[in-house]
Amino acid sequence: MTFVIAQPCVDVKDRACIDECPLDCIYEGPRMLYIQPEECTDCGACEPVCPVEAIWFEDDVPEQWQHFTAVNAEFFDDLGAPGGHTKLGPIAHDHPTVAALPAQGTE
Template sequence: MTYVITQPCVDVLDRSCIDECPVDCIYEGERMLYIHPDECIDCGACEPVCPVEAIYYEDDVPDEWAEYTTFNTEFFEMAGLGSPGGAAKVGRAGRDVTPVAELPPRD
């Protein structure tokens, strides 16, 4: 199991979760952040610091955002990142999974 970042993060990119993550498993796309499912240690440090309440334990993702569990996994496949062992090594990916990229911009 892992934590998942969902739709409220799109176009917010607060990054408080990145500062709290002890294993550097939160990666930055163009419009939202993604948690690497193989690198997350399920500590939950990221969840309470998210100002838009976009982070959920995988089993607790609301039905309306269930597809974001898949998006978090697909991001790493699409970006060709594999499991690099830390977001700091990679930097900003500069792209998102197609469903996120195609969302209308938030005001």
């Protein structure tokens, strides 16, 4: 089990969760943040600091965002478990599902 970052993070990327994560397992793409499921130990430190309530325990992700469990995991298919956001820095691409979304928060 792991925590998952869902669609409310897209185009927000507050980064409070990155600062709070003791394992440095939250990574930054251009439009969204992603939790590396193999590095996450389910401590839950990230969830309460998210201002847009985008972070959910894997079993509690709302139905409309359940596919973000796979989105978070698949984001790391080519990266593996890099060993920390601080070491790697921002990643130049998003998961294709996120990249295909229309701009969020603009009306």
